[in-house]
Amino acid sequence: MAMQRVAAAAALLACLAMAASPVxxxxxxxxxxxxxxxxLYNKYLSETKVCxxxxxxxxxxxxxxxxxxxxxxxLASDAGDSLPAIKNALRLHxxxxxxxxxxxxxYGDESAATLYxxxxxxxxxxxxxxxxxxxxxxxxxxxxxxxxxxxxxxKEVETHPFKFAILEVTxxxxxxxxxxxxxxxxxxxxxxxxxxxxxxxxxxxxGVLKTYExxxxxxLTLFAPNDDAFQAKDAPxxxxxxxxxxxxxxxxxxLPSYNTKTSLKFVKGTLxxxxxxxxxxxxxxxxxxxxxVSLDTGKARSRxxxxxxxxxxxxxxxxxxxxxxxxxxxxxxEAPAPEPSPAETPASQPADAPSVAADHAAxxxxxxxxxxxxxxxxxxxxxxxxxxxxxxxxx
Ligand SMILES: *[C@@H]1O[C@H](CO)[C@@H](O)[C@H](O)[C@H]1NC(C)=O
Ligand SMILES: *[C@@H]1O[C@H](CO)[C@@H](O)[C@H](O)[C@H]1NC(C)=O
Ligand SMILES: *[C@@H]1O[C@H](CO)[C@@H](O)[C@H](O)[C@H]1NC(C)=O
Numbered sequence: 001m002a003m004q005r006v007a008a009a010a011a012l013l014a015c016l017a018m019a020a021s022p023v024x025x026x027x028x029x030x031x032x033x034x035x036x037x038x039x040l041y042n043k044y045l046s047e048t049k050v051c052x053x054x055x056x057x058x059x060x061x062x063x064x065x066x067x068x069x070x071x072x073x074x075l076a077s078d079a080g081d082s083l084p085a086i087k088n089a090l091r092l093h094x095x096x097x098x099x100x101x102x103x104x105x106x107y108g109d110e111s112a113a114t115l116y117x118x119x120x121x122x123x124x125x126x127x128x129x130x131x132x133x134x135x136x137x138x139x140x141x142x143x144x145x146x147x148x149x150x151x152x153x154x155k156e157v158e159t160h161p162f163k164f165a166i167l168e169v170t171x172x173x174x175x176x177x178x179x180x181x182x183x184x185x186x187x188x189x190x191x192x193x194x195x196x197x198x199x200x201x202x203x204x205x206x207g208v209l210k211t212y213e214x215x216x217x218x219x220l221t222l223f224a225p226n227d228d229a230f231q232a233k234d235a236p237x238x239x240x241x242x243x244x245x246x247x248x249x250x251x252x253x254x255l256p257s258y259n260t261k262t263s264l265k266f267v268k269g270t271l272x273x274x275x276x277x278x279x280x281x282x283x284x285x286x287x288x289x290x291x292x293v294s295l296d297t298g299k300a301r302s303r304x305x306x307x308x309x310x311x312x313x314x315x316x317x318x319x320x321x322x323x324x325x326x327x328x329x330x331x332x333x334e335a336p337a338p339e340p341s342p343a344e345t346p347a348s349q350p351a352d353a354p355s356v357a358a359d360h361a362a363x364x365x366x367x368x369x370x371x372x373x374x375x376x377x378x379x380x381x382x383x384x385x386x387x388x389x390x391x392x393x394x395x
Pocket of ligand 1: 027029030033055
């Protein structure tokens with residue numbers, strides 16, 4: 001019994017750790033700050049926000065393949081100095097498993113997934129890397145394509161067995177197609193294809209579309225409400241709204257800075273929107289729970305649904321509901337929605353329950369946007385698991 005209690009207490013602690021904010025433990029930027037030979041690599045990790053992807057996976061074993069300043073310069077030039085292309089490469093260098101010399105010498109050649117595969121559009125194993133045991137003490141990494149160049153590990157910078165390693169490799173790992181990036185030249189088309197036709201036409205009519213387009217190469221996070229969002233009960237009537245108010249509403253759905261769904265989880269305090277005044281009025285705050293990210297206006301919350309395009313320094317994310325500046329909000333002030341327990345989840349939605357990958361666009365299209373229940377399975381499941389553990393602890 002005592003043993004059981006200890007085990008239950010340990011499980012409870014693990015549960016609490018899981019439910020807590022993602023901003024804990026290792027911080028790749030802070031670690032690499034200690035090595036000036038990886039300064040350039042670290043700079044690109046921050047600019048592309050790949051650092052946030054790495055930091056958000058505290059419980060995943062990872063190996064970061066770093067490049068010296070010289071090798072990083074080569075990579076940037078191979079990528080045509082395009083940040084979205086460099087981002088692809090940095091994701092490929094973030095391996096989702098732990099490696100060090102001892103492990104490779106013991107187990108030999110392997111194939112491992114990377115962040116590129118986990119978060120990019122890469123088909124199946126294109127985004128894998130191979131780990132290759134070499135002569136003597138050497139071992140190397142390469143792209144998964146046949147005949148790919150072997151990039152030997154020159155230094156084990158940091159190793160925390162089976163959790164986290166930073167290894168320096170001689171040269172960047174690359175393959176044909178690694179630097180391909182999504183076309184972003186026609187924002188209207190991107191919006192229409194993402195199911196945000198109403199938003200696109202309002203942006204065109206008011207001229208805010210031009211404001212968005214001008215910001216795309218300087219830093220822009222565009223939150224596009226889907227077409228259903230305009231039909232919601234508490235949505236303002238955009239047909240009767242003055243152009244000035246509509247313009248403000250549209251500017252409010254955009255940030256003049258580059259963010260991703262993952263990086264938003266790490267934001268503290270108020271984010272400036274394009275409608276923000278110098279005094280900081282009309283900002284939004286982020287509420288993150290597990291993989292769920294919502295924006296809070298002070299009057300209502302909008303859930304970030306899908307990433308349509310991530311092309312540093314521009315990202316396009318869809319929203320399940322319109323972000324309305326507090327002064328234009330007309331909906332009845334709602335009490336914060338109670339978190340329904342998994343037991344309340346309609347049996348007709350079994351596919352949603354373990355949907356960790358709710359991020360995928362295809363997934364979204366088949367999903368009713370009003371389904372708040374479908375949107376937050378992880379937090380509720382974790383909470384349910386925790387209460388079960390807690391109950392067993394109290395028995
Ligand atoms: C990580 O470290 C960097 C540099 O020290 C710091 O600016 C950043 O805020 C840290 N990130 C988190 C999530 O704590
Ligand atoms: C952009 O896409 C829209 C919608 O598909 C289309 O009507 C428009 O002609 C395109 N604009 C350009 C400049 O290609
Ligand atoms: C904008 O909306 C506010 C709040 O509903 C309203 O008081 C104001 O008159 C509107 N402004 C214009 C120019 O219509």
